[in-house]
Amino acid sequence: MSRFDIQLSREADAWAPEEALEALATRVIEAAADHLAVAEGQPFQEAPSELSLVFTDDESVRAINAEWRGQDKPTNVLSFPAFPVEPGDMPGPMLGDIVLAQETIAREAIDLGKPFEEHLSHLLVHGFLHLLGYDHIDAEEAEEMEALESSILIGIGLSDPYGDSDPV
Numbered sequence: 626m627s628r629f630d631i632q633l634s635r636e637a638d639a640w641a642p643e644e645a646l647e648a649l650a651t652r653v654i655e656a657a658a659d660h661l662a663v664a665e666g667q668p669f670q671e672a673p674s675e676l677s678l679v680f681t682d683d684e685s686v687r688a689i690n691a692e693w694r695g696q697d698k699p700t701n702v703l704s705f706p707a708f709p710v711e712p713g714d715m716p717g718p719m720l721g722d723i724v725l726a727q728e729t730i731a732r733e734a735i736d737l738g739k740p741f742e743e744h745l746s747h748l749l750v751h752g753f754l755h756l757l758g759y760d761h762i763d764a765e766e767a768e769e770m771e772a773l774e775s776s777i778l779i780g781i782g783l784s785d786p787y788g789d790s791d792p793v
Contacts, residue, residue: 627651628658629720630673637682639727649742650678653749656781664776667757668715675707676756677722678749686726701729702748704755711758712769723752739784747786750777 631650635643654676661667683699691697693705707719725748734744754770761767775785 627655627673628669629654629676632675632677634677634679634681636679636685637727639682639731640680646678646680649746650749653746653781654753657750657753657777660777660780661757661773665713665773667713670716670718672718674716675719676753679722679724681724681726683726683728686724686729689724699726699729701726701733702752704752706756706758709758710756714758716757720753721756723749723756725749725752743783744786746781746783747774747778750774 629651631647631654633643633647633650635646640646641649658667658669662669686703687697687699689703690700693703703724704721705724706721708717708721710716725745730745730748731741734741737744751770751774754773759766759770759773761770771787775787779785
């Protein structure tokens, strides 16, 4: 049984078909949850928690980013926890929303020399960690969050996204 009830919305045609997005997202999110449960003792609800994934475009993300973060520009991923939690807290029945911008992710994947699906997987993990209370506002938090991202991605056979960079 899955830990999550993923509600997926594909709002831009440039994205892969919904079935492919759901398969990738389920695999990545479940792997992240498994890693956190084992390595960090992260508890999860017995009943699946609801997680909303919105696969959209730069224009939609720009508008959301402007409204909710005061930054009138697109970004790769935005996360909106349903309830505030700290890392290690039991999340509620609703985790929250992760919103992804196709064009920004595609540009970044090219710039990084990574396959699109690999960069998308990284951003799904990144967004998921935000829903569980992780952040990267200061250097210590960034190091912790990036180490988790790296461990999770390496665990599913992907490259370390921070292998040759300093924490952001």
